[in-house]
Amino acid sequence: MRWITHLDGGPKRVNHAAVAVGHKVYSFGGYCTGEDSKAYISMDVHVLNTSTFRWTKHPVSDLPYFENDDILPYKRYGHTAVVYEDKVYIWGGRNDRASDGVLFCFDTTWHCWTAPKTTGAIPLPRDGHTACLWKHYMIIFGGYEEETDSFADSVYALDLKKMVWSHFRTEGCTPSLRDFHTAVCINNRMYLFGGRGDSILLGQEFYCNMLWFLDLENCRWVKPEVTGEVPIGRRSHSAFVYNKKMYIFGGYNNLEEKHFNDMYEYDPQTSRWSVVHTVGDKPCERRRQACVLVGDRLFLFGGTRYLKNLSMCCLLDYKISSPQIPYLREPQEDKLIDHCDLYILDFKPTLRSLCILTVRKHKLDESVLPNTLRMDIMNMFTSNKITISRPNKSAG
Template sequence: MLRWTVHLRGGPDRAEHATVAVGSKVYAFGGHTVAGMAYMHNTGQSVTPTDAVNVSVFNTVSLRWMKLPLPLSSSASCVAEEGGGELPPPPDASASAAPPTATPPIAVAPPPVATAVAAAAPAPSRRWGHTAILIGGVAYLWGGYNYYTKEYYDALHAFDVDAHRWLRVQPKVSGAAPEARHQHSAAALADRGVMLVYGGRNRLTAFGLGEVARLDTRAMAWSRIDARGAPPAPPPPIAGSSHHPSAACVVGTRVLEFGGGGPARGGYSNAVRAFDADSNSWLTLGGGVGGVGSHRGPLPEAREGHSAFVHDGALYVFGGRDATQEFHDVWRFDPKGAWWKAVAPRGGGAGLGAGGGQGPAWRPSMCCCVVGDRVVLFGGYKGHSANMAADDLHILDLSPSLKTLSKMAVIRHGLKQQGLPHNVRWELAAMTTAG
């Protein structure tokens, strides 16, 4: 039984950010923040347009956030030394680091404080609507939009998650990069060292699924794929309109794509499409608006701005919105039988606010990462408001242990903790204290 086990407030506020999971940690890059939104809405908030994208790390063991002390500017002056860091060689598929298969144990001691690390390359500028994927210990960040400079980005950036530094990649990348854009989708075929990019929009163009950009991180080369079976390209964007990406997840050699769209682009979708990396073709699974084919079970409502993850070969979808409402439901899709099922995780666990470990409120544009048997969800817009980003974090436990259930019961019923071991009391405090 799925359970919401942790709800913490006080973390970094952001929406339309990008995340990767590395071991027991979640790295969050950039995104729309409260300060940035205040600047957009002329409230007098001071923001430097050339500030570097911020990087925050959530430790799922200590349940605490840490902001990395990276350069405050993305200008050339951020470079610590000529020559800088170099990209490490991608590992073999057999040596690829895999996330833990079980919930990592809670440490008794608090996490160490991060130390400053000199940047080996200029940090990318602040942005939102970008993507990040992980291949071989390197997070590749691509695309995005800077509201302050009105720039869309097409440069590739690489972040070493072990050394906590940006790496030089641009002189090494060959081939034509995809056209600059934001609100696109990206997926990693990590065992092949490949990143795929498709969809999204910029000021003049809305990109369809027919053209998929492929980055080979072993050769550091871009190439284009003319994908077969793609739906028609969407119409050009309308000034002032919004579009949030569909959610893309990898199952084997297929990239599963759910939903997406927008009111200015012919409506929203609740179809599941799959890009097959072996045949370079799109397949439609599960029917729905904007799709064909059959499915079993009730369909989730069409939406955009949702989050998705894969567990045990199934696709899970959370949240999102359409033109009139936000969602905070959870759906499970089995690609083998095209079977949809609404999932209702139980709550009432640890956390702040009414109800304890309740699931997130209605919202779009949050991020989620799978860490072992837990899913970390955080950020997003507070409802339809375009100037409020959430700072809370939720953990959905896909297979809660007896120990986790017992701690939830202690917190929910306000039981005395004096007789419990020190490490258990520390864990209970971490589960109920602002992050």
């Protein structure tokens, strides 16, 4: 398990939603510190070709948006995305004016937006929730509802064949209410970890590190007994599934005032947590990034962190890549740094990949190599030429 490359110059996005369709990663919305998040503009879409590691901005990003448009989604953060039959379904999220409860669909074949009409028990708009694909259902849990000014306490399912919402009536002891948690489906269970909630007894934010799963066939919540190295409670982390095991990365705990860049593995067969030890230069601490698995590789990009968490080495690197940021000369602890980088974690590095790393590490002569191999080396070590998002001019 090895971090094989780190490239700058991608979309500078925080709290975005991203999914994989074939060999491409689609990233939807999110924000960049300093942008006008109150303005209604259409949601931008960035596409990563995981064969060449090149980002492009999709043309639909520049379509004109009209307020109350029922076809184009306005730009937002805290939303979710799932893939079903090569179509991406976006639900929830908000900007600084309102939250949204309209379902949108992005067709990766015809490259267009639609807003499928849904019926049934439609959930209230929210952000900071999770969405998982189980069979042909999109399962929604948690998040924060603007209308009720409270954490959502119900599970909803959208039948993506019939476009009908239903309210899951669950049994068993339920997990505490929360937002910005993670949820993944393994077999017929939805595993839930982390998030931010309110502690009635303490009267402050609460970060739970208990693991829960929802038996989706029996609609029953279960809190399994876990062993091993249990991660500290956190929010705005990432979770993904590889070989029927759940992995989490990064996140933030406000009570500890700490960002994380650790990775943990949870094995449902043994109900055991363990720290994942990787080789290579790993990402710096961050939250609200995206982690998308394509084959045996994890693509991690975006996110944010406080300036006070930056090491001097990372700070110098950031100054070199982003000379437009004047306040880096006089660090202030409450400033946020948004990332436009891409990290790739290879669970099963091939001999070809290892040879490429060796060639660069030892500065061997690349001119004698075949053109295809030289192209792979260039892609692996050349940043995207243009930072797609505008420079971060304000801490917000």
